[in-house]
Amino acid sequence: MPFRPGRRLPWIALWLLAAAAGALLIARADIAARRAAFDTDARIAHRLLSQRAVQHDTILATLGLLQPGRAGEAAPEQRLPAVYPQVLQVARRDRDGQWPVDVEALRAGEAASLSARRPAWAGVDLAAGRYWLVLAAEPASYALRIDMAGLTAQAEWPFAGDALTVLWLESAAGRRTLQAGREQSGPARFEARKLLAAESQPFELGARRDLGWAQLPWLAMGGWSMVVAATLAALAAWRRQQVERRRAQELLRLGQVGRLNALGELAAGMAHELNQPLTATLANVQAAQRLLGDDPPDATLIRSAMAQAVQQARRAGDVVGRLRRLVERPELGAALQSLRVDASLRQALDLLEPDCRRLGVVPTLAVEPAGLGVQAEPVALEQIVHNLLSNALQALEAVPAGERQLALVAQAQGPLAVISVRDSGPGLAPEVLPRVFEPFFTTRSGGLGLGLSLSETLAQGMGGALTAHAAAPRGAEFRLALPRAA
Numbered sequence: 001m002p003f004r005p006g007r008r009l010p011w012i013a014l015w016l017l018a019a020a021a022g023a024l025l026i027a028r029a030d031i032a033a034r035r036a037a038f039d040t041d042a043r044i045a046h047r048l049l050s051q052r053a054v055q056h057d058t059i060l061a062t063l064g065l066l067q068p069g070r071a072g073e074a075a076p077e078q079r080l081p082a083v084y085p086q087v088l089q090v091a092r093r094d095r096d097g098q099w100p101v102d103v104e105a106l107r108a109g110e111a112a113s114l115s116a117r118r119p120a121w122a123g124v125d126l127a128a129g130r131y132w133l134v135l136a137a138e139p140a141s142y143a144l145r146i147d148m149a150g151l152t153a154q155a156e157w158p159f160a161g162d163a164l165t166v167l168w169l170e171s172a173a174g175r176r177t178l179q180a181g182r183e184q185s186g187p188a189r190f191e192a193r194k195l196l197a198a199e200s201q202p203f204e205l206g207a208r209r210d211l212g213w214a215q216l217p218w219l220a221m222g223g224w225s226m227v228v229a230a231t232l233a234a235l236a237a238w239r240r241q242q243v244e245r246r247r248a249q250e251l252l253r254l255g256q257v258g259r260l261n262a263l264g265e266l267a268a269g270m271a272h273e274l275n276q277p278l279t280a281t282l283a284n285v286q287a288a289q290r291l292l293g294d295d296p297p298d299a300t301l302i303r304s305a306m307a308q309a310v311q312q313a314r315r316a317g318d319v320v321g322r323l324r325r326l327v328e329r330p331e332l333g334a335a336l337q338s339l340r341v342d343a344s345l346r347q348a349l350d351l352l353e354p355d356c357r358r359l360g361v362v363p364t365l366a367v368e369p370a371g372l373g374v375q376a377e378p379v380a381l382e383q384i385v386h387n388l389l390s391n392a393l394q395a396l397e398a399v400p401a402g403e404r405q406l407a408l409v410a411q412a413q414g415p416l417a418v419i420s421v422r423d424s425g426p427g428l429a430p431e432v433l434p435r436v437f438e439p440f441f442t443t444r445s446g447g448l449g450l451g452l453s454l455s456e457t458l459a460q461g462m463g464g465a466l467t468a469h470a471a472a473p474r475g476a477e478f479r480l481a482l483p484r485a486a
Contacts, residue, residue, distance in 0.1 A: 167181070395425025440453075
């Protein structure tokens with residue numbers, strides 16, 4: 001399976017989830033606020049219309065208490081339309097008289113008023129938006145011609161200029177639209193209904209407003225999305241810093257362990273090199289001692305032996321000069337542990353992820369079976385894999401970017417687990433293969449030649465083996481075999 005460094009998909013998914021959740025909460029809060037404002041306006045409108053309806057009853061009750069004017073005098077009730085814009089006409093029927101207009105309707109209304117002992121409506125014409133309100137009284141009965149459109153002509157009317165709210169008055173006779181608002185599709189619809197507080201005019205006030213999509217608080221939701229994006233970007237940057245810091249600390253630890261192990265390997269190699277000059281020096285000094293015992297001593301031979309001893313001592317001094325900071329190599333002190341191969345390989349790839357990204361290399365990782373485990377010392381296994389991957393990446397620098405390939409394969413082979421690191425670099429020459437694990441042998445300028453030698457020693461210390469092979473058609477392959485975990 002491919003190893004993908006720096007995946008952004010989880011962060012994008014998290015941003016989408018947080019942005020959507022926040023935008024939903026903002027939208028719900030805005031809708032709730034608009035609904036509350038609509039309900040408040042609807043209550044105000046209901047109160048104002050109820051006041052008007054009760055006002056009509058009061059006007060008629062007042063007229064019923066007035067005495068009709070004398071013949072020839074102007075009826076005072078005729079001045080009411082100038083005071084109340086919704087009153088279009090005032091009609092009066094004196095005792096034993098007739099209604100001057102709409103006789104049948106007003107006669108029915110007067111009978112209903114007499115029966116109910118309160119004003120009653122009559123002649124309701126919803127198409128024209130008008131109706132009569134009649135009060136049967138003595139010595140005269142009165143009727144008001146009400147214009148339903150004039151009911152909303154108030155300075156404090158809450159829906160004045162509102163093109164989105166639909167208002168109507170509904171009764172058993174039908175419905176009269178007071179305000180024709182615009183209907184639209186959207187996420188919410190607000191509606192309110194309530195009867196007017198006047199039994200004489202049993203109208204139910206209805207109000208409805210549609211909230212369109214364009215009215216949602218897109219600016220606030222967009223701002224929230226930007227805040228979430230900035231927060232997640234900062235969090236991702238902080239997490240990257242933490243990952244880089246952990247990677248740097250891990251590389252430093254591996255470097256320290258590697259240096260100690262390399263110095264140990266170096267000490268072992270230097271000890272081998274010191275053995276020859278020290279042995280030769282000892283032999284020459286002993287020869288000089290024997291020659292001094294001769295009688296007479298052979299000065300020429302003695303000087304020759306001492307010169308050779310000096311030469312070998314200088315040779316040993318040169319070797320010692322290479323060991324200015326000689327330390328003893330630490331052994332695998334920790335007991336072997338059961339380790340998952342995939343976790344160890346992923347950790348090594350994670351440490352080298354910046355180098356892979358710099359070279360444009362996308363490593364592939366395959367582990368069969370998925371839960372393959374080995375018996376190994378964690379630091380030693382990590383150092384071996386790190387050395388092999390580092391060498392592979394250095395080899396890939398010598399080939400074009402489009403030809404760079406790096407594959408890690410771990411397979412179970414009987415009692416062993418074999419980890420293969422294969423690259424498409426220049427490869428290893430046939431004459432180089434037998435010597436790649438020799439101490440101080442290197443084909444890289446500036447290299448010590450101890451990395452692979454140290455890795456082989458660590459592998460053997462864990463009961464495994466490390467081998468090198470030429471890959472076809474090009475490249476090198478290193479195989480690390482370790483005992484499988486139970």
